[in-house]
Amino acid sequence: MRTITFRIQRYDGSRSWFQEYVIPYESGRTVLWALIKIREEQDPTLTFTAACRHAICGSCAVRVNGHSVLACKTSLDELLKVFQTDVLEVTPLSNFPVIRDLVVDWRPKTERLKTVKPWLIPTQAGSAATGFAQSPQEYRRIASPTDCIQCGICSSECEQLAENPRFLDPFILNRAYRFAVDSRDAAPEEHIRPALESDLWKCLHCYQCVTHCPKEIRLDQEIAYLRQQTIRMGETDNPGARHALAFHDDVRNTGRLDEVTLPIKTEGLLRTVTRRLPFAMRLIRTGKVNPLQRPRPVRGIEGIRKIYAHVKEKEGKRQ
Numbered sequence: 458m459r460t461i462t463f464r465i466q467r468y469d470g471s472r473s474w475f476q477e478y479v480i481p482y483e484s485g486r487t488v489l490w491a492l493i494k495i496r497e498e499q500d501p502t503l504t505f506t507a508a509c510r511h512a513i514c515g516s517c518a519v520r521v522n523g524h525s526v527l528a529c530k531t532s533l534d535e536l537l538k539v540f541q542t543d544v545l546e547v548t549p550l551s552n553f554p555v556i557r558d559l560v561v562d563w564r565p566k567t568e569r570l571k572t573v574k575p576w577l578i579p580t581q582a583g584s585a586a587t588g589f590a591q592s593p594q595e596y597r598r599i600a601s602p603t604d605c606i607q608c609g610i611c612s613s614e615c616e617q618l619a620e621n622p623r624f625l626d627p628f629i630l631n632r633a634y635r636f637a638v639d640s641r642d643a644a645p646e647e648h649i650r651p652a653l654e655s656d657l658w659k660c661l662h663c664y665q666c667v668t669h670c671p672k673e674i675r676l677d678q679e680i681a682y683l684r685q686q687t688i689r690m691g692e693t694d695n696p697g698a699r700h701a702l703a704f705h706d707d708v709r710n711t712g713r714l715d716e717v718t719l720p721i722k723t724e725g726l727l728r729t730v731t732r733r734l735p736f737a738m739r740l741i742r743t744g745k746v747n748p749l750q751r752p753r754p755v756r757g758i759e760g761i762r763k764i765y766a767h768v769k770e771k772e773g774k775r776q
């Protein structure tokens with residue numbers, strides 16, 4: 458008889474260990490089915506959370522073989538096929554304190570969530586009497602971010618958060634975005650500024666939050682939008698904004714990056730010299746950059762400039 462072995466990380470408040478449970482294989486089952494079976498038939502002390510069993514409440518998120526998933530939505534058959542094994546390791550979400558076994562503590566993140574004011578700050582245009590009608594286009598802007606079920610998978614997968622506790626969890630950035638783009642909101646800056654002050658520009662673009670999100674929310678695009686808005690708010694005196702603007706100007710001017718001036722425009726001459734000199738010398742030695750030569754415009758630069766002009770005209774914004 459085929460069996461599946463679950464190696465589950467246990468934690469009792471002071472001690473952590475792995476415990477193995479073997480259950481018979483059944484096709485068409487989920488990770489949550491297995492966890493419930495183990496708890497009901499083998500070990501009533503195994504602790505995890507789940508409620509809706511339909512990928513709605515977000516409470517059953519765990520890591521399986523190092524990947525964060527919703528236990529109720531994740532097919533065992535798929536996992537066994539992808540990992541080519543009958544042994545699955547289940548651990549709690551990363552980047553959260555663990556309370557017991559697979560249960561994590563949401564309280565610190567819930568407190569941080571409040572910083573972006575995850576609620577509507579209503580405009581004068583609407584009132585309880587007149588309502589807050591939106592056009593279909595306006596609704597479409599908030600439809601996807603509203604799908605977030607706050608399961609914590611994006612936080613668990615976030616590479617920046619693992620190294621930098623100042624960085625806001627992706628799901629919190631999603632909340633900032635969701636209200637900042639809402640046509641009924643009177644104060645987008647109040648949602649965006651706390652994100653800027655929490656290292657918004659330090660997102661690494663690893664896309665782990667996007668690829669693991671069970672609701673397929675494009676957190677990368679949301680973060681890009683928030684960054685863009687900070688520039689429009691005049692918040693350009695920081696390395697992230699300076700880098701983005703330098704990148705923008707280089708591509709518009711020549712169609713390629715100027716590797717010599719980019720770090721100087723981003724970090725300033727002094728910081729570049731003191732922090733990047735050995736790296737720069739290696740680049741020069743290997744011929745990657747030539748400090749005496751500025752990039753010449755690429756063939757077809759007119760087309761690139763036309764795109765910039767078109768976007769500028771469309772958005773009516775300063776490039």
Ligand code: FES
Nearest residue numbers: 508510512515529
């Ligand atoms: S039990 Fe609700 S999302 Fe899995």
